[in-house]
Amino acid sequence: MSRALASANVYSPTATFEPLNYSSLLPPSFLAKSFSSSSLINNAFSAKNAEKFRRYGINNENQSLVSYLLTQNGSNLGSVLASEAKKVATKRDTVGWCFAGVADAVDNVMTGFLHGKSAYLAADQLAKHPNFREIKVSADSLTRLPAGTIVVWNKTEANPHGHISISLGNGDEASDHIQKQINSLRGSKNFRVFFPVG
Numbered sequence: 001m002s003r004a005l006a007s008a009n010v011y012s013p014t015a016t017f018e019p020l021n022y023s024s025l026l027p028p029s030f031l032a033k034s035f036s037s038s039s040l041i042n043n044a045f046s047a048k049n050a051e052k053f054r055r056y057g058i059n060n061e062n063q064s065l066v067s068y069l070l071t072q073n074g075s076n077l078g079s080v081l082a083s084e085a086k087k088v089a090t091k092r093d094t095v096g097w098c099f100a101g102v103a104d105a106v107d108n109v110m111t112g113f114l115h116g117k118s119a120y121l122a123a124d125q126l127a128k129h130p131n132f133r134e135i136k137v138s139a140d141s142l143t144r145l146p147a148g149t150i151v152v153w154n155k156t157e158a159n160p161h162g163h164i165s166i167s168l169g170n171g172d173e174a175s176d177h178i179q180k181q182i183n184s185l186r187g188s189k190n191f192r193v194f195f196p197v198g
Contacts (some may be wrong), residue, residue: 078148085166085174101176120162123152132194154190
């Protein structure tokens with residue numbers, strides 16, 4: 001299905017991302033090497049540079065520093081996703097159609113790639129997409145996620161489809177409606193978090 005989109009709401013892979021502030025978190029000797037913020041993010045997730053970042057706590061086994069850095073600031077893509085998610089959720093204002101709401105918002109901003117009938121299925125799709133990086137955060141940190149970060153909850157007996165939402169960056173989440181960001185799904189803490197990057 002094609003949609004006429006306002007160009008201001010369409011993500012461009014050539015967009016310039018606002019700088020992230022790492023200066024208070026990384027050693028001065030590291031910062032002196034003049035990595036740009038987008039370069040730091042890409043390098044942190046690059047296997048080729050894993051050894052270089054390992055000494056700063058950034059590696060495939062321990063993403064705690066990366067997680068902290070990414071939860072402090074958003075990205076241009078994240079801002080656009082959050083804005084679109086808020087519009088879609090406000091227009092829908094339903095309950096029980098979280099996956100449809102998030103998929104519509106993502107499709108309005110990027111080439112549609114989320115498909116399926118259950119929210120929990122989106123996790124593997126997001127993990128494979130080049131514009132998202134999976135990060136590890138605690139359930140208590142979910143309310144502090146930057147705008148545009150997508151949270152996918154696994155299925156449970158009480159919730160067989162799971163749940164999915166896009167952080168609005170203010171402690172709220174948008175799916176098919178807007179609500180406070182949840183930090184448990186009917187007692188379950190089984191979730192995955194995907195940060196939008198360019």
